[in-house]
Amino acid sequence: MNTGIVITFVIGGLFMISILAFNVQVANQTQELTLSSLNQNTLDNLVDVLANDFDLIGFNSGTSVPFTTIQAQDIKFQGDVYDNDSYGSTDIRWYFDTNDPVSTSSNPNDYYLKREGPIGTSSYGTIEFPVTYFNINYYTADGTPTTNKSSVKKLEVELIVETGEAYTITSDTKEYPRLIWKRTFVPNNINLPY
Amino acid sequence: MSSYAELTYLLGAMIVFGFLTLNTSRSFNSSRQTLYQAESEYRAIAAAQDEIDKVQWIYDPNDLDPSSGSYVYTNYPIIESVTFGPNDEYSTSYIINGTSELIEDTGSMKRFQVVISVLDQNVTPNVFVTLEFIKSYSY
Numbered sequence: 519m520n521t522g523i524v525i526t527f528v529i530g531g532l533f534m535i536s537i538l539a540f541n542v543q544v545a546n547q548t549q550e551l552t553l554s555s556l557n558q559n560t561l562d563n564l565v566d567v568l569a570n571d572f573d574l575i576g577f578n579s580g581t582s583v584p585f586t587t588i589q590a591q592d593i594k595f596q597g598d599v600y601d602n603d604s605y606g607s608t609d610i611r612w613y614f615d616t617n618d619p620v621s622t623s624s625n626p627n628d629y630y631l632k633r634e635g636p637i638g639t640s641s642y643g644t645i646e647f648p649v650t651y652f653n654i655n656y657y658t659a660d661g662t663p664t665t666n667k668s669s670v671k672k673l674e675v676e677l678i679v680e681t682g683e684a685y686t687i688t689s690d691t692k693e694y695p696r697l698i699w700k701r702t703f704v705p706n707n708i709n710l711p712y
Numbered sequence: 713m714s715s716y717a718e719l720t721y722l723l724g725a726m727i728v729f730g731f732l733t734l735n736t737s738r739s740f741n742s743s744r745q746t747l748y749q750a751e752s753e754y755r756a757i758a759a760a761q762d763e764i765d766k767v768q769w770i771y772d773p774n775d776l777d778p779s780s781g782s783y784v785y786t787n788y789p790i791i792e793s794v795t796f797g798p799n800d801e802y803s804t805s806y807i808i809n810g811t812s813e814l815i816e817d818t819g820s821m822k823r824f825q826v827v828i829s830v831l832d833q834n835v836t837p838n839v840f841v842t843l844e845f846i847k848s849y850s851y
Contacts, residue, residue: 547740701758704765
């Protein structure tokens with residue numbers, strides 16, 4: 519047996535393995551970056567809608583207590599959240615529906631965060647955002663947690679959004695890029711000096 | 713002689729391949745860093761907005777007057793820890809500074825400029841966010 523050929527095969531084989539491993543690594547990193555970027559866009563869109571609604575809690579409602587429901591994963595309030603629709607102050611509901619998992623993605627952790635409210639100039643309906651976690655804490659003006667609707671002056675909203683699809687680290691390990699967002703809203707209309 | 717030439721070619725190829733992998737890894741690392749920066753910046757803006765929201769319901773103008781004893785930013789900058797997750801399993805901290813300046817006093821109205829800055833030192837380079845808010849009082 520020619521020793522030179524054997525050595526060539528060994529070195530060539532190692533080189534080939536390196537190239538393949540490198541290829542897998544590049545593919546994984548590209549997947550991770552693409553999924554993370556998409557996830558940031560998803561969160562950005564969700565936060566835009568959510569912040570608009572929560573900043574306008576109670577606007578034009580004529581009441582200092584615009585809340586109907588205040589639960590950790592379910593909130594319903596009155597507000598005129600969009601100027602150019604045919605609705606005045608109307609009910610808006612945000613709730614995390616853990617009975618409705620996202621069936622179109624491979625991620626087993628995501629469920630629909632649903633918003634019921636005006637969705638057009640004269641239409642009222644539900645829009646859905648796939649999220650992994652949604653939680654609201656309610657506080658009085660001095661920062662004490664409360665369950666009393668008339669005492670709520672601040673709302674701390676927390677969101678975790680994972681991508682619908684995973685990138686593969688090993689054949690057994692799949693990772694879903696995750697984004698976390700938290701903000702405390704102090705809506706003007708529930709903090710007016712009545 | 714021929715085998716030496718092949719060996720040299722192989723060495724050259726391996727060096728080129730090494731540089732290629734290094735550069736690609738650097739490029740991905742840089743992109744990932746940019747993503748982390750963007751995420752951190754997003755959260756820092758939310759933290760700054762929290763502070764601005766608090767300013768909106770300050771009813772007493774003295775609370776925004778640096779010469780007053782009730783000035784709200786006397787003890788700033790502060791370090792604020794924020795926890796995330798269903799069981800608070802993630803956490804980060806920000807250095808938050810706030811200042812207020814009386815920019816107009818017409819005799820019937822006072823106008824303050826509030827500047828909130830948030831520094832996140834958990835990423836490199838650090839993320840720094842500044843938001844400004846004008847608060848007016850009639851009297």
